[in-house]
Amino acid sequence: METLVNTAIEFTAEGYLKNMDQWTPELARELAAKEGITLTDKHFEVLNWLREKQKEGVQLSMRKVGASGIVDIKQLYALFPGGPLKISSKLAGIPKPASCV
């Protein structure tokens, strides 16, 4: 268990939020800082879109974010360098994106 922004919030061993309802923009900023990212409005647009889709039960993929109309895949990489889908999911407070293998 880790404590962030003065509330008890639980994470998985890989650092994903266990309960997406505990997410706040402040928490996202704090987690982003750890990744060396300063969140802009564009970042938040992506995070909010991911949270919305997660609630609808959509299986998320890089290509889906690229087709969201918010960013293309190249811009997604620029916003969340390294592993964009994993990092953005972490910062959006949603579970680790599932893979078929």
Place this chain on the structure above:
Amino acid sequence: MKKILILGAGTAGSMMANKLYKALNPELWKITIVDKDENHYYQPGYLFIPFGVYQPEDVVKPKKDFLPKGVNFVISEVAKIKPENNQVILRDGSLLQYDVLVVATGTVPVPEETEGLKGELWYKDIFDFYTFEGTTALAKKLETWEGGNLVINLAETIIKCPVAPLEFAFLADAYFEEKGMRDKVNITYVTPNSGAFTKPKATAMLNQLLEEKNITVIPDFYLMQVDNARKVLVSYDEKEVPFDLLVSVPVNKGDKAIINSNLGDEDGLGFIPTDKYTLQSKQFENMFIIGDATNVPASKAGSVAHFEAEILIENILSYINGQPLEAKFDGHANCFIETGHGKATLIDFNYDTEPLPGKFPFAGVGPMGLLKVNRANHMGKLAFKWVYWHMLITGKHIPISTHMSMAGKITD
């Protein structure tokens, strides 16, 4: 008379035609199945063709041999589906009306999706092995290839038979070793996933194999472009991987008829939004989807299509009898993974349970080792060809439980 229409007579469509024909009264129901191709291809065999284990003629048979005589088989391309009118339009403009629609149009690799993939090096130094043309062309290439950087790349995360590229890497390692030229070949496995495999237990085991076989894995590489002039793969974050011979698994998409009918998922890949338990369309209640054409989060594999068929036949019967759809697909997949030198391993899993070690009970054959590398599993993989032609696609009973069973699995 009421009409059931099946689109696609591949693995899943053939199974459903056989099962529906057996279950329905022919005086009340007319069953029609449409496919653009008169030949049935045993796609799992494509893996072995480049290494000379199977010959091209081993994997092709006429489709009509596997469809019941009482089923109307139409050879034509589906151009458009109009679910609002319960109609399907064929390439020649003719119209088919239905009461119940089963979509089993599968998925195909679309190299055109990636800049430079189908460029001047296509079928010269760049090959796929997911098509009959690709795998037979690659077989020719390997006969005379003198070595260098062999790169195996997955262009997208959702592909059919997600373990096939890994098997290709293992078989290539063994092939070049047996040819006495392994020291002339670097094998690199380049994937958009976070590893060659991602579920923890199987990953631990497979990573060790990859290391032993000296296969380098480059994870988190999402292909943007293939530079033919420089012979490099370029990712969206501008990483580069050089190749001499590229074995590509291009982006896999649903059929263009699905995309043109606006029935595909929002990512543009053309997989149809499907209830992952009942296999009913999320949009139209008299439309069901099976096999590689769905967007359910299960592996796209023949074994999965088989387990789905066992569920779908029940649900279609319930649907036409006006009853609730009670049979639930659990995402069950069962896959042999060739590891080279006449050995293989076996994984068995579903939506909720990752592949675990232990024993897999197999009635009449005896237990098989899960996540173990042995000869028996390789024999199982080869036997799958016989089972496929003689039992699987004609919808015969196979003694493996439809829902994944925990019997024999070790959970620690």
